[in-house]
Amino acid sequence: xxxxxxxxxxxxxxxxxxxxxxxxxxxxxxxxxxxxxxxxxxxxxxxxxxxxxxxxxxxxxxxxxxxxxxxxxxxxxxxxxxxxxxxxxxxxxxxxxxxxxxxxxxxxxxxxxxxxxxxxxxxxxxxxxxxxxxxxxxxxxxxxxxxxxxxxxxxxxxxxxxxxxxxxxxxxxxxxxxxxxxxxxxxxxxxxxxxxxxxxxxxxxxxxxxxxxxxxxxxxxxxxxxxxxxxxxxxxxxxxxxxxxxxxxxxxxxxxxxxxxxxxxxxxxxxxxxxxxxxxxxxxxxxxxxxxxxxxxxxxxxxxxxxxxxxxxxxxxxxxxxxxxxxxxxxxxxxxxxxxxxxxxxxxxxxxxxxxxxxxxxxxxxxxxxxxxxxxxxxxxxxxxxxxxxxxxxxxxxxxxxxxxxxxxxxxxxxxxxxxxxxxxxxxxxxxxxxxxxxxxxxxxxxxxxxxxxxxxxxxx
Numbered sequence: 001x002x003x004x005x006x007x008x009x010x011x012x013x014x015x016x017x018x019x020x021x022x023x024x025x026x027x028x029x030x031x032x033x034x035x036x037x038x039x040x041x042x043x044x045x046x047x048x049x050x051x052x053x054x055x056x057x058x059x060x061x062x063x064x065x066x067x068x069x070x071x072x073x074x075x076x077x078x079x080x081x082x083x084x085x086x087x088x089x090x091x092x093x094x095x096x097x098x099x100x101x102x103x104x105x106x107x108x109x110x111x112x113x114x115x116x117x118x119x120x121x122x123x124x125x126x127x128x129x130x131x132x133x134x135x136x137x138x139x140x141x142x143x144x145x146x147x148x149x150x151x152x153x154x155x156x157x158x159x160x161x162x163x164x165x166x167x168x169x170x171x172x173x174x175x176x177x178x179x180x181x182x183x184x185x186x187x188x189x190x191x192x193x194x195x196x197x198x199x200x201x202x203x204x205x206x207x208x209x210x211x212x213x214x215x216x217x218x219x220x221x222x223x224x225x226x227x228x229x230x231x232x233x234x235x236x237x238x239x240x241x242x243x244x245x246x247x248x249x250x251x252x253x254x255x256x257x258x259x260x261x262x263x264x265x266x267x268x269x270x271x272x273x274x275x276x277x278x279x280x281x282x283x284x285x286x287x288x289x290x291x292x293x294x295x296x297x298x299x300x301x302x303x304x305x306x307x308x309x310x311x312x313x314x315x316x317x318x319x320x321x322x323x324x325x326x327x328x329x330x331x332x333x334x335x336x337x338x339x340x341x342x343x344x345x346x347x348x349x350x351x352x353x354x355x356x357x358x359x360x361x362x363x364x365x366x367x368x369x370x371x372x373x374x375x376x377x378x379x380x381x382x383x384x385x386x387x388x389x390x391x392x393x394x395x396x397x398x399x400x401x402x403x404x405x406x407x408x409x410x411x412x413x414x415x416x417x418x419x420x421x422x423x424x425x426x427x428x429x430x431x432x433x434x435x436x437x438x439x440x441x442x443x444x445x446x447x448x449x450x451x452x453x454x455x456x457x458x459x460x461x
Contacts, residue, residue: 003214018423018441035068036321054081058085138312138316174308176194362379363377369388382400392407392410426440
């Protein structure tokens with residue numbers, strides 16, 4: 001398809017502390033006992049998109065991510081790993097690797113997406129419409145997003161999050177308005193020119209920008225080059241392209257109409273002619289098929305600047321691992337309702353217990369659980385709706401509910417772990433009780449400790 005693919009893998013995201021660290025960048029956080037980035041890489045491979053640039057923030061993180069990919073995907077994908085400075089933002093990351101981008105179209109995918117939406121379909125929609133950008137939208141997840149780590153598991157009263165306010169044309173193919181971030185709290189202001197052009201607009205708050213975009217490379221380069229203050233694709237580049245899709249392409253007296261003076265000149269004769277033409281055609285299938293007046297006042301000039309959407313079906317799964325809450329939700333989903341994404345075959349008991357794992361007497365591992373390679377559990381333990389990693393040593397009379405336990409964790413006798421995340425190489429001594437906690441890598445929790453809603457971690461050196 002002549003698409004170049006860029007996977008934005010992030011670095012050590014601050015809102016995922018203490019799960020991430022210098023040793024475990026975001027891309028390598030485990031989902032169902034394999035790195036989160038593996039889900040995107042396999043989705044790309046399924047769509048036969050195998051020529052990738054993986055962009056990682058920070059040199060050390062890039063080395064770790066690169067060495068894992070080269071081991072796991074040797075002979076399967078052609079991957080170039082590029083390190084960019086930390087905190088440059090998504091637009092900054094693309095700006096830093098712009099010289100590597102040579103294809104006509106660029107598919108930009110967030111490395112933290114866990115999804116079963118066929119990426120080839122997004123690319124095909126982009127080509128079909130000859131769009132400058134095509135954004136994938138999916139149903140907003142019902143749990144999260146959680147800004148504070150302490151609310152892990154508190155999703156009993158699940159409510160859909162409000163991620164974006166999105167305006168679509170009547171055909172639901174074109175993006176004519178988008179509000180993100182702080183704008184969600186403000187009044188919705190829509191340019192008259194856009195309303196005139198589309199005739200009617202459907203406003204949606206139940207859809208989420210999945211941070212998966214197809215861009216026309218020439219336009220992307222131009223925007224990144226001219227708008228050097230733009231840091232975010234989602235907050236800056238996409239809204240800018242959506243805002244100026246009418247104003248930047250409408251020719252008045254032979255010159256492009258600028259975004260700023262778009263409404264002020266509405267009284268000029270040429271503008272009146274153009275608007276009456278738009279209004280007369282507002283019921284046509286797509287407002288992009290309209291014609292504006294050309295330089296000589298009579299020849300129509302076709303508009304080409306289109307911002308399109310690909311809306312994933314409601315049955316599709318698409319969630320980003322961009323908060324501690326999302327980490328818990330996704331891990332629970334891939335061993336539960338979205339188990340087809342895990343890549344594992346489940347037992348008749350609807351769980352996954354590695355053949356090398358050992359269970360003591362009267363120990364039960366319930367449905368929607370995963371127990372990794374070489375892990376051992378003592379007697380009378382109970383595991384419910386949880387993921388336990390590789391080579392863990394778990395004592396007797398231990399309860400693990402709704403939790404994620406990473407690799408090489410030691411858990412003493414009589415511990416109770418609920419709605420918590422235990423990172424690799426943690427040691428929980430006997431009779432520790434944890435509820436709604438995160439424990440960072442290598443931390444030791446002393447015997448008899450009881451913690452609720454805490455993030456426990458070593459201080460980074």
